[in-house]
Amino acid sequence: MGLLNKQDNPFESSNIIITGADTLLNWARLSSLWMMGFGLACCAIEMMAASASHYDIGRFGVIPRPSPRQSDIMLISGTVTLKMATRTKLLYEQMPDPKYIISMGSCSNCGGPYWEHGYHVLKGVDRVIPVDVYVPGCPPRPEALLEGLIKVQEKVRKQSLAKTAV
Amino acid sequence: MTNTEIYDKLKAAFGEKIGEWHEQSGGEYMKRMSSYADITDTSYIRDVCLYLRDEAELEFDSLLLLSSVDNGDKTLSVTYHLESKSKKHFIALKVTVPIDNAIVPSITDVWSHANWQEREAWDMMGIKFLNHPDMRRILLDEDWVGHPLRKDYKHPEFYRGMKVPY
Ligand code: SF4
Numbered sequence: 001m002g003l004l005n006k007q008d009n010p011f012e013s014s015n016i017i018i019t020g021a022d023t024l025l026n027w028a029r030l031s032s033l034w035m036m037g038f039g040l041a042c043c044a045i046e047m048m049a050a051s052a053s054h055y056d057i058g059r060f061g062v063i064p065r066p067s068p069r070q071s072d073i074m075l076i077s078g079t080v081t082l083k084m085a086t087r088t089k090l091l092y093e094q095m096p097d098p099k100y101i102i103s104m105g106s107c108s109n110c111g112g113p114y115w116e117h118g119y120h121v122l123k124g125v126d127r128v129i130p131v132d133v134y135v136p137g138c139p140p141r142p143e144a145l146l147e148g149l150i151k152v153q154e155k156v157r158k159q160s161l162a163k164t165a166v
Numbered sequence: 167m168t169n170t171e172i173y174d175k176l177k178a179a180f181g182e183k184i185g186e187w188h189e190q191s192g193g194e195y196m197k198r199m200s201s202y203a204d205i206t207d208t209s210y211i212r213d214v215c216l217y218l219r220d221e222a223e224l225e226f227d228s229l230l231l232l233s234s235v236d237n238g239d240k241t242l243s244v245t246y247h248l249e250s251k252s253k254k255h256f257i258a259l260k261v262t263v264p265i266d267n268a269i270v271p272s273i274t275d276v277w278s279h280a281n282w283q284e285r286e287a288w289d290m291m292g293i294k295f296l297n298h299p300d301m302r303r304i305l306l307d308e309d310w311v312g313h314p315l316r317k318d319y320k321h322p323e324f325y326r327g328m329k330v331p332y
Contacts, residue, residue: 082307083306085328115332116332119314122328122330123330127329
């Protein structure tokens with residue numbers, strides 16, 4: 001705004017911020033990680049608790065979106081059945097880059113309680129899509145989920161247009 | 167009516183087709199809900215159900231539950247829990263079929279909510295219901311091989327390219 005209002009001599013007042021393009025873009029992206037609004041099993045209940053007023057995931061800029069086309073982050077909140085795995089993969093492919101995945105709960109980390117006898121459960125969502133952050137627990141508490149989200153934000157903060165992410 | 171009275175009435179109407187009465191031990195509730203009558207001739211199950219529904223004194227207007235069991239001795243069973251909301255009485259019936267020829271007449275035209283429950287029994291246990299209007303799998307995908315709740319079921323190694331075992 002400072003530049004536009006004072007076109008004759010923009011540097012006359014102190015109303016200017018100088019920053020790196022990476023820092024600005026990363027800050028913008030990490031403060032508005034819109035998430036895909038879907039839940040798979042009991043973990044989704046904790047995800048909903050995290051979105052409700054008590055834990056208020058909205059203060060991190062996370063808004064549930066009903067479409068993968070508008071989402072930056074996907075929370076795999078629960079048991080990924082083989083039937084759902086094909087759909088999850090499709091949803092992941094529909095999300096625009098850059099995209100991040102949080103695997104929430106033992107089920108989507110490694111199969112959870114279904115690791116041995118769950119003929120219908122995918123033993124870890126990372127068998128079909130790449131995962132950025134794993135949140136352990138059955139189910140993880142909302143605090144743990146928020147911690148996972150902060151980890152994703154840290155990852156975004158370190159990314160660069162020029163270099164690939166650390 | 168108590169369920170033994172209903173059983174006696176059935177026995178009088180169908181004679182040999184109705185097998186033994188299996189009285190469950192336990193409290194009054196267990197006795198009422200879990201005692202069951204065998205139907206020796208499987209092909210009669212629909213007629214028995216029609217009789218139970220239409221007889222003025224019995225008036226079974228609701229199928230509470232249709233469930234299936236693998237008995238482990240190469241036979242499968244289907245249990246019908248019936249309730250009369252108007253007369254407030256219950257009865258349970260059981261039919262047993264060999265595992266390699268598991269065919270039971272459908273009762274979808276007696277109580278239409280048997281539809282999905284029979285599909286579930288087909289999906290999980292592989293019991294075919296004769297004259298069912300829509301005998302497809304209900305939970306698993308159409309291309310699934312086998313019926314997972316059978317005791318001799320082997321978990322698949324791969325499903326649509328996804329590794330299944332842990
Ligand atoms: S990890 Fe536990 S709480 Fe979460 S979906 Fe699996 S069984 Fe449910």
